[in-house]
Amino acid sequence: MTATPAPGAPASLVDELLALALATAGEAAALVAAGAAGAADDVQSKTTAVDVVTAVDKASERLVVDRLLGARPDDGVLGEEGASRTGTSGVRWVVDPIDGTVNFLYGLGSYAVCIAAEVDGVVEVGVVADVPTGETFAAVRGGGAWVLRDGVRTELRCSAPVDLEHTLVATGFAYDRDIRARQGRVLARVLPEVRDVRRWGSAAVEICLAAAGRVDAYFQLDLKPWDHLAADLVAAEAGLQVEVLTGFGAGDPLVLAAAPSVAGPFLDLVRSAHEQEA
Numbered sequence: 001m002t003a004t005p006a007p008g009a010p011a012s013l014v015d016e017l018l019a020l021a022l023a024t025a026g027e028a029a030a031l032v033a034a035g036a037a038g039a040a041d042d043v044q045s046k047t048t049a050v051d052v053v054t055a056v057d058k059a060s061e062r063l064v065v066d067r068l069l070g071a072r073p074d075d076g077v078l079g080e081e082g083a084s085r086t087g088t089s090g091v092r093w094v095v096d097p098i099d100g101t102v103n104f105l106y107g108l109g110s111y112a113v114c115i116a117a118e119v120d121g122v123v124e125v126g127v128v129a130d131v132p133t134g135e136t137f138a139a140v141r142g143g144g145a146w147v148l149r150d151g152v153r154t155e156l157r158c159s160a161p162v163d164l165e166h167t168l169v170a171t172g173f174a175y176d177r178d179i180r181a182r183q184g185r186v187l188a189r190v191l192p193e194v195r196d197v198r199r200w201g202s203a204a205v206e207i208c209l210a211a212a213g214r215v216d217a218y219f220q221l222d223l224k225p226w227d228h229l230a231a232d233l234v235a236a237e238a239g240l241q242v243e244v245l246t247g248f249g250a251g252d253p254l255v256l257a258a259a260p261s262v263a264g265p266f267l268d269l270v271r272s273a274h275e276q277e278a
Contacts, residue, residue, distance in 0.1 A: 009119040014140055017091065017117040021127040022138060024067040028060045028113040029129040029136075032098055035059070036107065036131075054105060057081055060097030060113060068093050068115075080226045092118045096226035099128075100202030109133070110200040112208075116230035126233035128204045137208040137234045145211055145237035156238040159213035160261045164269065167194045167216040167262050170206040174222035179251045182277050183221055189273035190219075203255070207231035210257050211238035217258035219270045221251040228255050243267060248274055 035056035061081045069075060069085075076087025079095040093115060098104050100111030109132045117125040128137040137156070139145035145156040161167045171187065173180045191197055198215060200206050203223055210218045211234045218235075228244075232255070236242045241263035245254045254274060258266040 008122060008141075009124045013091075013119065014124050014143075017119075017125045018127075018138070018140055020068065020071050021093075021115045021117055021125050022136065024064055025113045025115050025127045025129040025136060027067065028064050028097065029131045031063055032056055032060050032104070032111070032113060032131050036104065054098070054101060056104070057098045057101055061095060064093075064095050064097060064113070064115065068095075078225065080224065090120050092121075094118065094123075094225050094229050096204065096230075098131075099204040099227060100200075103201045104131075108201060110202045110205045112202055112204050114204045114226060114230040116226075116233065118229075123229050123233050126230035128208050128230050128234060130202075130205055130208070137211065137231070139234040139237040141233060141237070143237070145234045147208075147212060156211045156234065157213065158211060158235070158239040158259045159216045160259055161195075161216045162261065164193050164262055164265050165195065167259070167266065169194050169197050169266075170199065170210060170215045170218045171197060172199055172201065172203050172206065172220045174251065176222065176250070179222050182251065182274075185277040186221075186270070186273040189276065190269060193269055203227045204231040207235050207255075207257050210240055210259075211235045213238075217256070217262065217266050219254065219256045219266075221248060221254050221274065223253065223255050232257070241267075245271070249278065 061079045065083045074089040076092035077083045077085045096114040099114050104111040113129040115127045116123050124141045126139045136148045146153050173183050208231050232242050235257040240257045243256045246252045
């Protein structure tokens with residue numbers, strides 16, 4: 001699979017990073033799938049009582065970091081469950097071993113292994129392996145986005161709703177109760193203006209579903225880099241307008257991805273709703 005990056009990172013490097021990310025995400029997804037039956041055996045809380053980590057999250061992150069650094073020992077890493085290493089190569093891997101841990105814990109159908117590869121601070125490769133569906137979403141900067149399922153590669157292209165009233169929106173909620181309350185008030189302002197709202201419980205999966213045209217837009221406050229960087233690249237390469245905005249206080253950043261046909265009014269609607277509920 002040959003990558004065609006935008007000017008910047010050498011094509012040979014991007015090809016290497018893509019192949020490594022795909023292989024590693026696939027192996028980690030298999031580990032996560034195998035651990036689903038015992039997901040509740042070892043669960044701990046993190047930032048709040050509803051922000052949880054399982055033993056499988058930790059095992060997945062160990063596997064991912066071991067594979068990435070085993071192949072490229074000079075790279076940096078940033079992982080949700082604590083992996084952090086600066087590196088000297090100019091490459092940094094941003095890893096979420098299970099995005100959607102609560103879904104994983106409850107046996108619900110959306111959780112993913114996410115791997116983004118940055119070169120000199122620019123995300124060049126993004127891979128999101130949706131474990132329950134067996135779909136792997138991937139993208140290369142300047143090289144397009146695609147989904148792999150059962151060995152079949154399908155190029156991704158976002159939808160084109162005619163207006164906000166015909167826009168199906170995905171969103172999610174923070175773990176912090178105050179931010180979550182604000183998000184609820186924002187949603188009450190957004191919902192009457194759009195077709196409807198869906199929630200899968202994994203930011204990365206939801207952004208990739210927008211890339212696939214299964215929803216038209218996405219927004220969420222209070223995401224971390226590992227939650228969205230890989231999926232953001234998939235969305236952008238599928239034609240979505242992706243914005244990562246600050247200025248919203250403790251909930252920064254606000255991440256949005258929208259079909260170009262409605263991106264302007266959708267951005268205005270969501271930003272205005274957050275500003276009114278600040």
